[in-house]
Amino acid sequence: MTSGTRARRAIRHTMRVPPLSLYAMTPALPARRPLQITPCSIAVGTCALFAFLHVAAILAAGPGETPLHNPVGLAVLAVFMPLTTGATEAARMLPLFQAYAAAKLLVVLAMTAAVAGTCRPPARHRPPLLAAQLLCVTILDALPFHLLLAVQLAMLLPWRRGLAWLAAQYLLGIAMDVYLVLDLAQRMAQPPQWPLLAYLSAERLVLAAGFLFGHLVQREHRMRHALASAHGQLLATQSLLTETVRGAERLRIARDLHDVLGHHLTALNLHLDLAARQAGAAAPAALQTARDVSVDLLAQVRGVVTHHRHDQTIDVAEALRVLCAGVPSPHPELHIDADAARLPAPVAHALFCSIQEAITNALRHARASRLTVHLSVRGGMTVARVADDGVGMGDAAEGNGLRGMRERLTDLQGDVRLERGIRGTVVELSVPGSPA
Numbered sequence: 001m002t003s004g005t006r007a008r009r010a011i012r013h014t015m016r017v018p019p020l021s022l023y024a025m026t027p028a029l030p031a032r033r034p035l036q037i038t039p040c041s042i043a044v045g046t047c048a049l050f051a052f053l054h055v056a057a058i059l060a061a062g063p064g065e066t067p068l069h070n071p072v073g074l075a076v077l078a079v080f081m082p083l084t085t086g087a088t089e090a091a092r093m094l095p096l097f098q099a100y101a102a103a104k105l106l107v108v109l110a111m112t113a114a115v116a117g118t119c120r121p122p123a124r125h126r127p128p129l130l131a132a133q134l135l136c137v138t139i140l141d142a143l144p145f146h147l148l149l150a151v152q153l154a155m156l157l158p159w160r161r162g163l164a165w166l167a168a169q170y171l172l173g174i175a176m177d178v179y180l181v182l183d184l185a186q187r188m189a190q191p192p193q194w195p196l197l198a199y200l201s202a203e204r205l206v207l208a209a210g211f212l213f214g215h216l217v218q219r220e221h222r223m224r225h226a227l228a229s230a231h232g233q234l235l236a237t238q239s240l241l242t243e244t245v246r247g248a249e250r251l252r253i254a255r256d257l258h259d260v261l262g263h264h265l266t267a268l269n270l271h272l273d274l275a276a277r278q279a280g281a282a283a284p285a286a287l288q289t290a291r292d293v294s295v296d297l298l299a300q301v302r303g304v305v306t307h308h309r310h311d312q313t314i315d316v317a318e319a320l321r322v323l324c325a326g327v328p329s330p331h332p333e334l335h336i337d338a339d340a341a342r343l344p345a346p347v348a349h350a351l352f353c354s355i356q357e358a359i360t361n362a363l364r365h366a367r368a369s370r371l372t373v374h375l376s377v378r379g380g381m382t383v384a385r386v387a388d389d390g391v392g393m394g395d396a397a398e399g400n401g402l403r404g405m406r407e408r409l410t411d412l413q414g415d416v417r418l419e420r421g422i423r424g425t426v427v428e429l430s431v432p433g434s435p436a
Contacts, residue, residue: 038119038329039119039155039217039221040116040119040120043115043118043119043148043151043152044112044115044116044119046148047111047112047115047145047148048112050108050142050144050145050148051108051109051111051112054104054108054140054142054144054145055101055104055105055108058100058101058104059101062097063093063094063096063097064093064097066097066100066101068096068100069180069183069184070140070141070180071138071139071140071141071176071180072100072103072104072107072139072140073100074183075103076096076099076100076103077096079099080092080095080096080099104140107136107139107140108136108140110132110136111133111136111137111140111145114129114130114132114133114136115133115148115152117129118130118133118152118156119152119156120369123391124391126156126157130149130152130153130156130157130165133149133152134149134165134168134169134172137149137169137173138172138173138176141173141176141177141180143203143204143206146169146173146204146207147206147207147210148210149169150166150169150207150208150210150211150214151210151211151213151214151217152214153165153166153169153211153214154166154210154211154212154213154214154215154217154218155214155215155217155218159215162211162215163211166207166208166211169207170204170207173204173207174200174201174204177197177200177201177204178197181193181194181196181197224328225328225329225363228326228327228328229326229327229328229360229363231326232322232323232324232325232326232327233323233326233356235322235323235326236319236320236322236323236326236352236356237319239315239318239319239322240314240316240319240348240349240352243314243315243318243319243348244314244345244349261301265294265297265298265301266298268294269291269294269295269298272287272290272291272294273291275287276288276291313342313343313344313345313348314342314343314344314345314348314349315341315342316340316341316342316343316348316351316352316375317336317340317341317342317375319348319352320334320336320352320355320373320375321334323352323355323356323359324359324373327359327363327371330368330369330370330371331371332359332371332372332373333370333371333372333373334372334373335372335373335374335375336374336375336376337375337376337377339376339377340375340376340377340382343382346412347382347412347431350408350409350411350412350414350431351375351382351384351429351431353405353408354384354405354408354409354416354429355373355375355384355386355429357401357402357404357405358386358405358427358429359371359373359386360401361401361402361427362386362388362390362425365390365391368388368389368390368391368424369389369390370388370389371386371387371388372385372386372387372388373385373386374387380432381430381431381432382430382431382432383428383429383430384428384429384430385426385427385428385429386426386427386428386429387424387425387426387427388424388425389424390424390425402416402418405427405429409429409430409431412431412432413431413432414429414430414431414432415429415430415431416428416429417430
């Protein structure tokens with residue numbers, strides 16, 4: 001296929017008007033995000049279920065049948081018995097049961113509230129809430145609550161710190177078992193039941209299995225999160241590459257139109273003008289009409305070429321939407337001004353890569369619950385602002401990612417400004433160049 005044939009097909013494709021379609025006129029419905037059940041919801045729901053079953057078992061047993069040889073029961077007996085001195089056993093049975101059930105209910109409610117608060121940011125509130133949970137499970141002395149805490153330690157804390165907390169939980173449970181066994185032996189005037197203590201100590205080893213399960217679940221969750229983020233980055237890069245290829249193809253078409261049709265039409269105009277001059281007054285009207293049509297066609301071709309040469313911008317807004325849509329949690333809030341949606345190719349590529357790096361750093365290190373991305377044009381500068389409410393970076397040294405962002409923008413006479421604090425980090429990227 002000759003270059004002239006390619007150029008003629010290109011100009012016909014450029015001037016073609018697509019037919020109207022009902023589907024094109026129908027507005028697209030917004031995509032619905034799938035319902036996601038967070039680990040926090042599962043933990044709170046599980047704790048609430050355990051609390052309900054624990055209190056329901058006490059109420060089902062009733063007065064006189066509920067065992068009181070546990071930390072809560074012994075505390076209620078120590079407080080309640082001096083107040084009912086002289087009363088018969090039957091007279092104080094019901095008030096004692098009611099006080100015991102109320103005390104159990106208060107402890108399980110405190111445990112549920114501590115679980116709900118532990119899963120939510122900020123992260124600095126987790127150690128006190130985990131300590132409150134540890135106190136509650138030690139008082140309740142119920143294995144399901146101990147198991148729930150062990151799973152949380154694996155999912156919310158680093159590996160070594162979680163193991164230290166697990167060891168403290170296990171030792172406190174053993175200490176409580178030793179106290180209960182010795183107290184029972186003293187009350188019954190019998191030797192301590194050491195086999196029972198050995199059984200209880202071995203039973204608590206299930207906490208290690210719960211801790212390992214929580215660690216595996218958290219690892220799988222992080223891998224799925226990383227895979228989703230990588231998939232979103234791949235789709236966004238593909239969108240940006242598609243825009244770049246379209247721009248390059250438009251530029252190639254413009255060059256073909258200029259090199260082939262432009263030169264031929266110019267030569268045709270010259271020959272028609274020469275023919276009109278040679279004919280003089282005897283020139284037919286059709287010759288002048290042909291010359292006018294040729295001049296008009298050359299002007300249209302030049303307009304198309306000029307348009308395609310100058311329209312070399314990239315829709316960076318669509319690429320950023322695809323990138324943010326691929327981040328599962330926390331889902332970035334994207335704000336793009338209308339005049340910053342399309343940018344020149346070098347500016348769009350540099351800002352996209354820098355914003356992508358800033359989002360990745362926030363997801364890896366900040367442990368944030370809220371992430372915002374704002375792209376705007378201010379005073380001839382295109383400014384991108386990525387902010388999070390995570391733990392912040394403090395005085396940490398700049399890594400390779402931040403240095404790469406700074407080098408990429410410096411090549412375009414841009415700059416990177418970093419605001420680091422206790423309650424989050426703000427990365428502001430500015431580069432000269434307004435939308436075309």
